[in-house]
Amino acid sequence: MKNTYEDWLIAMKAVFQPEPKIALGQEEYNSHKATSRCMTDLQEALKCTLVPGIADHVLPIMHNVPFFPFFFLEDMQGEADPNGDIFRSVDGSRPKGVSEDAVFLKQQRQSSGGLTQNSSELKAACDSIRLCPEASAERWSRLLALLEELWRWLGLKDEELTQRTQVGGDALSLLLQHSHCTALRSKLLDCEHVMISTLYQACVFLTDQPMEEPKELGEDLQTIAETAIEVQAQKAARAVRKQAEEVLERWKQLSAHAGSWQQQVDEALEKLQEVQASVDQEGLVERGELREGWRPVRDIFIDALLDQIEKTVVFAEELAPLKSDESNDVISNLSPLSLPASNMSQLHDLSTQWTLTQEAEEDQLRLLQESHLDVGSLSQHFLSSSVQLPWQRAISHNKVPYYINHNTQTTCWDHPKMTELFHSLADLNSVRFSAYRTAMKVRRLQKALCLDLLDLSMAQSIFERHELTNGKLLDIPQVIGCLSSMYQCLARRHKELVDILLCVDLCLNWLLNVYDIGRSGMIQALSMKIGLLSLSKGHLEEKYQYLIRQVAAPEESCDHRQLGTLLHSIIQIPRQLGEVAAFGGGNIEPSVRSCFQHANGQDRIEPEQFVEWMRLEPQSVVWLPVLHRVAAAETAKHQAKCNICKEFPIVGLRYRSLKHFNYDVCQSCFFSGRTAKGHKLNYPMVEYCTPTTSGEDVRDFTTVLKNKFRSKKYFAKHPRLGYLPVQAVLEGDNMET
Ligand SMILES: [Zn+2]
Known part of the structure; x- marks a missing residue:
């Protein structure tokens, strides 16, 4: 028992x-x-x-x-x-x-x-x-x-x-x-x-x-x-x-x-799981890892930048509502539970992590956006999509782009679109007046590069942002960085007109053609600025002001050398178009002398004096004011009929005879040198970009009356400047009058 x-x-x-x-x-x-x-x-x-x-x-x-x-x-x-x-x-x-x-x-x-x-x-x-x-x-x-x-x-x-x-x-x-x-x-x-x-x-x-x-x-x-x-x-x-x-x-x-x-x-476990769940939902940990996984912005390819920016924005959008005091809610929910300090500190850690993540995300976004604008030292890999097959964009050892045609197995410095553009310019060779011919070619180039959308102040601010100081030599990535910023700005205003990649690549191509013929891979910052400003839009005299200020010393006056540099840079534009012969053959010395003579032989000239001289349309740069007139006339409609081709109304530039009454010629007839009714090419004509005012009509009427009684010899002795057919290269002092 x-x-x-x-x-x-x-x-x-x-x-x-x-x-x-x-x-x-x-x-x-x-x-x-x-x-x-x-x-x-x-x-x-x-x-x-x-x-x-x-x-x-x-x-x-x-x-x-x-x-x-x-x-x-x-x-x-x-x-x-x-x-x-x-x-x-x-x-x-x-x-x-x-x-x-x-x-x-x-x-x-x-x-x-x-x-x-x-x-x-x-x-x-x-x-x-x-x-x-x-x-x-x-x-x-x-x-x-x-x-x-x-x-x-x-x-x-x-x-x-x-x-x-x-x-x-x-x-x-x-x-x-x-x-x-x-x-x-x-x-x-x-x-x-x-x-x-x-x-x-x-x-x-x-x-x-x-x-x-x-x-x-x-x-x-x-x-x-x-x-x-x-x-x-x-x-x-x-x-x-x-x-x-x-x-x-x-x-x-x-x-x-x-x-x-x-x-x-x-309860504590449940709350902790809630916290963890909300953290998982917020993905803070994941985000933290993601954040740590962010590549330094400078390591990101430019073409991935937009993608990265988009991702970061999405990230920010996901993150934003989470701030909605979710962590704080959890904390306040937990408070009555009298959770020990360790748990509270864990929650505060989460909160801190959130803040850090948000800050990191903001920084990343800012960096990405800055980089996207300021692609400066970045790879130009993103420009590879500026060409389509059979073309391929390649980069030489000095980072100068060139283009491979896989069909013909040839290479070329020019972008296929640039080649295409140059071929198309050939049809302008029928324009008999070199200033107009050049101006019209520049106009076509300007449009192809979308520089007709670039206003002067925007250009200036981009130059300043990229610190394009005079004397600075830019390598290709720097040029691309600056151009990228510029076209980004343009694309924001004219989204449908600007293809950023194509524009950057074409503009780079053009700048190299104009200012780095030997493809050294370096361009003078000043040359680049002058080239871009010359082709930008804006009031003509304002453009002159901007141009002279690029070379003028801080006291805003410039000497012979500085003016020479400016004119030399400007003249490279027609030179590249094969039109330099009409504008002094690249020799800017006569123009510099002419300008200083106009300023009463001073050692230095003020910007205003330069503008005054430019108003005279000196031969070396006459194509520039003509460019503005051509551009201004593009959309103009004149209540007049072309005496030659019978176009009515005349669109573009209108030429009114100052020898014959009611004798009007359209732009294309005038440029091709056609005449009618015994009108001579050397007879005086007046050019109108915009429809005439009654005042202009009256003035022209009286001029015609005077000219009626003048002989052919008189007109032969007084040829029109600027838009006359160029018979021979004018040199020396004859260039400017
Ligand atoms: Zn006509």
Whole structure:
């Protein structure tokens, strides 16, 4: 008998060990587990036996302990043992002296068909148990020892829990806390049945004990020995009750403690997961990595820049709404939870990370945009798409572009479009007047390069941004950088007109043709500025001002050399078009002299003096004012009919004879040198870019009247300048008049 009790105790103690092992019959356990109805019946029966108070606590818990009935039956047997053999074997053999009802009950529980017990039978069974004789002292002490052991164990666990009860830290420590918590709770759950059965034993024991004071007994004239036993029993009962109540109290405390800890840990975990989720949603970590993955802007190919800018903008757009205090919300949500500092700091880290990410993103975007405008030192790889097959853009060792035609297997310095443009200029060779011919070629070039869209102030600001100081030699990437900025600006205003890549490449091509014939890969900043300004749009005299200021010293006057540099740079434009012969053959010395003579022989000339001289349309640069007239006339419609081709209204430049009344010639007829009605080419004519005013009509009428009486010889001696057919190259002082 002792052995079986010890076995039971060992089995029970095993429950208290870190790895609980229920050494009791698994089959029985299973059969009882399945009989929940049985449980209810048993509960009914138990209600009659349990001590109020403790029973209130034990009964609800019992519901959740599937194998409780097993222990219960074991104990019930012990309870019913009249010989004091309280603890019985669990092997299912019929114990000595155990009441028939209890054994029957147990057998019924163990058999699958044992669910037919009704509550009245059970009640009867339990009643019979209640009538058991007094318990032995040994049983009390064992019960008490068991209760004490439980009490100690619960105290230990509570202490352990108190030491571990901390909520927070990072996700890992929270998870650890969570697993501690779960382990403790499962340990508690494991020992719950031991708790309950022990408490139940206590209940049953207490029920058997008289609750009244012993004075009653004395009145009943019982023996002193009996009274002594009663007193002893009452003492034991009080001890057991006290211990049972304490165990129950500790149990309740520990359960509540563990429960609240679990709840806190769960909540903290949940919040942390929320934070993590929101972080994942914000993708801050990812973004952080992405941000770190950003390549230095200077390493990005220019053609990838736009793409990068777009991506960064998208990134910024995604990031922007996240600022919406999401992290702050999480923080404020967490605050009442009294999360420890480590968690709070984690959240603040996230917040900081957000700010950093945003700042980094802003920086990146700014850098990208700047780089996109200021492609300065970047690769010109992006220009490769300025040509289509069979052409391929290639770069020589000094970064000068050239073009490969894979069909003909030839290479060429000129962009195919530039070649095309030059071929198309050939049809302008029919224009007999070199100033017009040159001007019209320049006009076509200007349009092809979209420089007709570039106003002077924009050009100037780009020069300043790229620090194109005089004397600076630009390499090809620098030129490309500047041109890229320029065409970016133009494209923003005239999106449909400007093909940035093509324009940059063509303009580079043109600048190299004009200012770096030998393809050294270097261009003078000043030359580039003068070339671009010459072809830009704007008021003619304003253009002269801009041009002279490029070479003028800070005090805004310039000497011979500076003026020479300016005129030399300007004259390169017609030279490149093969038109230099008409404009002094590239020799600018006569023009420089002429300008200084006009300024009364001073050593230096003021910009105003240069503009005054330019108004005279000196031969070396006459094509420039003509360019402006050609451009201005492009859209002009004149209420006049061409006497030669009969075009009406005349579009473009209109030429009115100052020798014959009502003699008008259209631009193309005039340029081709056609005449009619005996009109000579050297007869005076007046040119109109825009429709004439009545004042001009009256003035021309009187001029015609005067000229009517002049001889052919007179006109031969006074040839018109600028738009006369050039018979021979005029040199020296004859150039300017
Ligand atoms: Zn005509």
